[in-house]
Amino acid sequence: MNWDDIRVFLAVARAESLTGAGKTLRLDAATIGRRIARLEARLGAELFVKSPQGYVLSSVGEELLPAAEAAEAALSVPLAGGQGQAGLSGTVRIGAPDGCANYLLPQVCAAIRADNPDLDIQILALPRVVNLSKREADLAITVSPPDAGRLLVQKITDYHLHLAMRADLTPPDDLAKARDHAVVGYIPDMIFDKELDYLGLLGRGRVQMASNSVAVQLQMLRQGGIGFVHDFALPFAPELRIVLKDDISLKRAFYLVRHEQDRRSDRLGRLVEALSAGLRAEVARLEAEAAARCF
The missing domain is CATH 3.40.190.10 (Periplasmic binding protein-like II)
Known part of the structure; x- marks a missing residue:
């Protein structure tokens, strides 16, 4: 297989569609389809299982994938440079x-x-x-x-998170009173990693102001409410202060x-x-x- 065959095969394998591969390679889907068909004919085996849902690697395609990725790594130079400790490019x-x-x-x-x-x-x-x-x-x-x-x-x-709220608001004395404030956090059904599921520690199932973006959550807190904030993000929001630091702290x-x-x-x-x-x-x-x- 030459380099053109490798990159077409990998593009389809990763996109799982001719259209997606075409966007990556800047070729139309029909051209990609013909290239895959010719490659399969030369190899004498089907590399993909085709369906209305897309292109999924066949068993032969699965076997070919590691070798193709290794060839890609050997042929590409993502960080070119000279010998030794030359600068990265x-x-x-x-x-x-x-x-x-x-x-x-x-x-x-x-x-x-x-x-x-x-x-x-x-x-x-x-x-x-x-x-x-x-x-x-x-x-x-x-x-x-x-x-x-x-x-x-x-x-x-490691990094840390604490509850935070606006500095001009009266801070709660304890966690029980923290639950009286509107909660800012992730959209519950869009939490993509269990390590981001913080609010169970507050004993609250309801999130009054929610976003799948940490940056948006920070902006929400600047409007009011209480929520967990990365300590490293607080310097970018001077209106906010950590509250109940001795009562609750998260480490991730x-x-x-x-x-x-x-x-x-x-x-x-x-x-x-x-x-x-x-x-x-x-x-x-x-x-x-x-x-x-x-x-």
């Missing part, structure tokens, strides 16, 4: 939950780029888990380590996830080290600033 896409993407990654990535001006960084902020198997991103930051797939996972750092963690086949990439490994160190430092800096703002 090319494009890298980092997927992250929107709290991390909004309040941590911009500063961390700016610092990395200052040392590597030829590097282009894309931040994919999603209120769901980033799908690395479909190459939505080169790296992903998650709040739970994945338990499936050919992935490398490493813990980056960020994990960095990448493709297993990237293990031997020295350049990507250097980026992972810089990204992890930067995130640890930025969480520590912002949490220290937030600690001074408690009722």
Whole structure:
């Protein structure tokens, strides 16, 4: 199989449709279909099971996928550069939950780029888990380590959350009184990770103001109410203060996830080290600033 065959096969496998693959490759669906048909004819086997719902890998396609991904990794240079410790270049896409993407990654990535001006960084902020198997991103930051797939996972750092509300409002004396305030939080049926399910600790099933976005929740709290906030986000909302810090505190963690086949990439490994160190430092800096703002 040549490189053109590999990229067409991978595009269809990841998009599970000719139309989706066509958008990735900038080709029309009919052309993609003909290319897949010719590839299957040359291999003498069907690579996909076709149905009205899309294209799903056949058993032969499943066997071919790891080799195709390995070839992709060998033929692509996502972080080009010279030998040794030359600066990083090319494009890298980092997927992250929107709290991390909004309040941590911009500063961390700016610092990395200052040392590597030829590097282009894309931040994919999603209120769901980033799908690395479909190459939505080169790296992903998650709040739970994945338990499936050919992935490398490493813990980056712990972070903390506390209840917060506007500084001009009277803070509750205890958790029982906190329940008298309107609650701000996630839309219950859109919580995509169990680590984001905080409000059970308040003994409240009702969320009066809800969003699937951490950034929107922060803006809601600026209008009133009470809710859990990442300590590292509080410096971006000077109207808010931590309340009941001694009564309730949450600790979660960020994990960095990448493709297993990237293990031997020295350049990507250097980026992972810089990204992890930067995130640890930025969480520590912002949490220290937030600690001074408690009722």
